[in-house]
């Protein structure tokens with residue numbers, strides 16, 4: 001039996017743009033996703049867009065009961081900035097009512113509400129002004145954060161500013177999976193820098209508004225493993241970590257941007273524009289906790305034909321295809337649960353053993369109806385196996401002293417996955433896309449048992 005610490009959070013994560021639906025109704029303004037789907041629907045799997053998603057806006061009351069039915073004691077979702085403040089300034093009362101009722105219902109069902117502010121859903125009015133490239137986005141985000149803390153602070157005791165901030169940077173400005181889908185390393189770095197400052201500005205305001213709650217940030221972590229111990233491969237892994245992990249984790253927890261990162265960017269003429277006062281903002285506003293989304297490791301080797309100045313991250317490290325890898329073929333991601341142990345020890349040794357939790361972990365599988373039994377339940381044993389293995393390695397890290405306070409699966413009910421639409425399903429509940437009916441999968445029953453025993 002693997003026992004987890006007292007008060008361990010067993011939960012799930014989701015986000016407003018991927019679940020709420022009613023995406024242009026009840027006062028909500030468009031995000032880049034609404035705009036992009038409107039202008040280029042063919043980019044989206046089976047033309048599935050953001051307007052309906054999983055219908056949480058209309059089903060939230062029953063959904064809170066469903067969360068309880070699978071033993072969740074906590075859940076993270078996000079507020080939609082474009083719903084709460086459609087023009088960036090004016091509060092939408094319908095949004096306030098919706099979120100207050102939703103968060104209160106969660107609490108009534110024994111679910112601790114953890115709220116994130118930005119989950120890739122840039123309001124279109126701000127994107128029209130340059131999005132995170134425009135330094136004024138920092139102030140706009142801080143206003144949104146303050147408004148949220150004031151409106152919902154009595155219901156939410158754990159806040160996070162951003163979900164996976166590096167993802168909107170790389171997907172929007174390098175790899176073209178998010179709007180504006182351009183390829184420009186220099187602009188990507190400016191976007192990252194302003195995002196970091198927006199996070200810091202929100203933490204600063206948080207400390208002014210409340211003393212009784214906690215704030216953190218959610219980062220995606222892909223521990224980097226070099227192909228070999230050869231110097232060039234090890235250097236590639238180090239640089240990959242600088243760009244992908246330490247760029248946000250170090251400033252969030254330690255208050256510093258790694259010197260090696262600044263030097264590397266300077267060497268390639270990629271430093272962002274900075275202003276006086278930024279240094280203090282970064283140094284002072286540290287988080288109370290960290291959320292880490294873990295799906296897959298990163299395996300790298302020395303870059304193949306590096307350019308200087310670098311034009312892409314591939315000029316610093318190349319992907320390495322490890323022949324022994326075990327794959328999730330649907331998502332194309334390696335399955336490597338051992339990494340959660342490495343992550344746990346990294347947090348202990350390199351980040352002052354700050355409280356942290358696994359804020360997302362899960363397995364996306366296509367065509368899950370193949371696994372439906374006669375009574376209509378999806379028998380997702382592969383998902384149970386996946387979570388068990390990951391939890392086992394996490395448990396070992398906790399036994400060795402890592403300060404991990406929870407595990408959130410991705411996700412509660414099958415949700416909309418950006419350009420992938422509803423291709424891969426991750427939920428404890430299956431969503432019928434025609435009726436929006438939810439039905440518990442076998443993994444939901446398993447989760448309830450784990451949560452009841454606080455282990456397995």
Ligand code: BGP
Pocket residue numbers: 015018163164167220293331360364410416417418420424
């Ligand atoms: C994380 C995001 C989620 C979610 C998940 C699964 O990176 O925070 O929003 O989508 O990944 O990935 P995907 O939906 O791309 O399969």
